Amino acid sequence: MDDRTLNDLLRRFGLSDKEVDTYLSLLEHGEAKASTVADAAGVSKRYVYSVSESLAERGFVEVNDHVVPTTIRANPPDEVINRLRSDVDAIRPGLEERFSRVERRAEQFEVIKSRVTVIKRIRSLLDDATEEVTLSITAKQLPEVRDALVEAVDRGVLVLLVVSDAAAKPDAEPGSGTEADAEDETDATDSNVVASGLDGVASVVRTWSEAMPTLLTVDSAAGVVAPPELLRRSSTDRQAIVFAQEQLAPVIVGSFLGNYWPAATEVATAEPATLPVEYANFRHTVLQVTLQLRSDVVPRVTVGGRWTDSGEEVEITGRVVEAKQAMVEPTNNEFPVQHSLVVETDDGPVTVGGQGAFVEDVEADLVRIEADE
Structure with a gap:
């Protein structure tokens, strides 16, 4: 290994240029007086004493000040390397913990542009629910998450559900019939969802004919917020946010229960549980x-x-x-x-x-x- 590469590597361990020169001079002499090292490294004798103390604290050298004149001995490279390796291993947990905090913060929010992905995230979060779910979702999208809601209720999860936008009319697909046919089909679908599609789907269900944001919270720790346009239209520049933050979820729950829940109409309530x-x-x-x-x-x-x-x-x-x-x-x-x-x-x-x-x-x-x- 050439001197330049060796110097660069030693500097990565926090040694200054003068400390590197002093240490390499000691390696060449094995053990020497401060004056000898000073002459070889091109620094003052006082500087050698100062640098030697710093190098000794990090395990590179040993200062023998019990003799006159004081001598400085370079520790064997294996000892130095083992000391450095031990230090690196010791700081690893702290570094990894701080790095994982950054990763967790980065994962606390996810921006979603696709309706399909929003539904997928809602289903995934519902599958993880253990205690409580609050959800507002459109009548059109309810069938896509219905099974996940039923399973949550079966697990003993409290599910408070608002089915919104029940009067919405989706655009007719090309070749699917007349606009009137599409509207009739939509009316029938929405009516079926409200009338017969709510058995076992939630602890309490309310409906609201108006469009409202899709709001989901799971166990007051994670959830989804999506604007109405994202689920109603096939093309929009609006975006949804998936969050995993215990400080935010209670705020969403408060908004759900304080603003939207009172405006909706109760249509279904589960039977009382068998005690105890x-x-x-x-x-x-x-x-x-x-x-x-x-x-x-x-x-x-x-x-x-x-x-x-x-x-x-x-x-x-x-x-x-x-x-x-x-x-x-x-x-x-x-x-x-x-x-x-x-x-x-x-x-x-x-x-x-x-x-x-x-x-x-x-x-x-x-x-x-x-x-x-």
Whole structure:
């Protein structure tokens, strides 16, 4: 290896030009006095002492200051290489962790221009759902994701669905008949979707005749936002966004429940679950308690969570005397996203909310619902 290549490689390990010259001079002498190294490297004796201390800290040399005059010895190359290799291995986890953070940030958002890809992403996210789905989708596209929704409901996932744009008329395909025929066929299709295509497709279904964005959130962690034009038209420059960000998903859920859900009309609600059941998702808890109360079943709950004022862990048990909610009609919430329970315990009534609760007494992590004996 020529000197220039060797110098370049050593500089990659953080050595300056003078440090490289000093180290190479020491390699040629093995062990030498500072004055000898200074003459060979073309630097001052004081500089050799300073550089030698720096090289010693990194394992390149050993300074013997117990003798007079002080000598400096180059460590064997194998020792130096093993030390450098050990340092590289030590920093690998930190570098990989920081790199993976960048990758995760880059993957948090995906821009999509194709309707087909939007539907594919929605199906994929629905397949991964474990606790909660909120979805608004057009009547025309509902059949494309229906199976994934049914499977989610069968897994015990809370699914709140708005079927929008039910009155939309898609463009007739060439050769498919007259415009009137296309409209008649569309009316029949939309009517069938609303009337008979909703069995088992969601926990609660609402419809809205107006066009609205396609909004999907899954487990308050990921989802899709797509403008109406992207799913209604075969050619448009509008784009959809797929996101995987826990800070954004609750905002989308809030918009869905606070703005779009109240404007839609309830058309289907699932039957109450067979008790006992247990939920980590608090909105699912509130929905089931509401359905039980309306079926003349007095639900008794065991709530594991923490007091909102102190953060201290707590478990409470008692009969539910009231459920505040906005998922099924008639709603009785006091503000748009309120979902809470009033539980009558041996120590008196306790209000219970979900993740992030601050108005209620208890923030719930897990709730078991049973019929009160």
